[in-house]
Amino acid sequence: MKIIIAPDSFKDSLSAQGVAHAIAEGLAQVWPAAQLIKCPMADGGEGTVEAVLAACDGQWRGARVRGPLGAAVEARWGWLPDSRTAIIEMAEASGLQLVPPGQRDACSSSTFGTGELIRAALDEGASRVILAIGGSATNDGGAGAMQALGVALLDDQGQALPPGGLALGKLARIDLRDLDPRLAGVRFEIAADVDNPLCGPHGASAVFGPQKGASAEQVQQLDRALAHFAGHCAQVLDRDVSDEPGSGAAGGLGFAAKAFLKAQFRTGVEVVAQLTGLADAIDGADLVVTGEGRFDAQTLRGKTPYGVARIAQRRGVPVVVIAGTLGEGYEALYEHGIDAAFALANGPMTLQEACTDAPRLLAERARDIARLWQVAAR
Secondary structure (H helix, E strand, O other): OEEEEOOOOEOOOEOHHHHHHHHHHHHHHHOOOOEEEEOOOOOOOOOHHHHHHHHHOOEEEEEEEEOOOOOEEEEEEEEEOOOOEEEEEHHHHHEHHHOOHHHOOOOOOOOHHHHHHHHHHHHHOOOEEEEEOOOEOOOOOOHHHHHHOOOEEEOOOOOEOOOOOHHHHHOOEEEOOOOOHHHHHOEEEEEEOOOOOOOOOOOHHHHHOHHHOOOHHHHHHHHHHHHHHHHHHHHHHOOOOOOOOOOOHHHHHHHHHHHHHOOEEEEHHHHHHHHHOHHHHHOOOOEEEEEEEEEOHHHHHOOHHHHHHHHHHHOOOOEEEEEEEEOOOHHHHHHOOOOEEEEOOOOOOOHHHHHHOHHHHHHHHHHHHHHHHHHHHO
16 A cells, blocks of 8 residues: 655644654554555755755755844745755745744845845855745735845835835835846746735735734735735836735735746745645555644645645545644645644643644554544455
């Protein structure tokens, strides 16, 4: 029996590798002779670089860059030397986890450090850069990253704009003369788990601004500032990508990457699946087990279980999900290649208890699924 184990990480609990290992332990209790192939996955958020490097025998690189509020941070990124591919998790430089809850400021946080990571990849000789853009603390439309790469954003006095999305409302001119010329020889791809546009009721500010510290009034101000920025970009670049899917990802970094770097937007799980060879692994499998911390209707927006299920469905392989919790609307995934879903908890427990006991609980659920499969096969 061949079983593919392709989960995402469980946030604040286990890495994707840890989840896959625990599931494998549980399955092996019932199927000791089974071929258990672990393919840790990610969807463009936390853990994307780790999952790819583990599967592709890549290398870690590091750089000291400017964090979302300006303080220096140590950020890691991935390098695949054979293909000269850099994998950059923007959250390493500009992520929400870098800012304590009481200090989160969507108005002034910047993606400048992410641009510095792109520069580091250029210095390494990258010909392809994959930007995994989940988990941002920013709402600056990617302006900071572009400034780090040489784009000058100037006010009506010819002065450089300060960091943050709110300052974009004072943008008067964009100067591309110092844009790093090496960018022209690099293929950029965006790996994201959301497909929001830049502005409007479904845009970066409205949907994600509040979790980054924006008040209701600031959300409106930021939305207007990003629209103003997009208007200037359209004039200078002769195209407008603000309404395209994914432009609102990472507080608008998706917009800047598409507008200035001509980045191709792809779902994060699609990118990771390609790099790790998931489709080839699933060929001939009897079962796929995937999972994530919270499995609900939002999973349809491009989260790992949805992406894994699409690949498996095309090959006629059944898919089972093990999740930390089953949220509202998860049943909708049954129409998209998911055959069954199970929650982690085996009784009342706190979130902390569930996180602490996740390895044991995952192994138990996997064991129970295998036993049920045996019964059904009789």
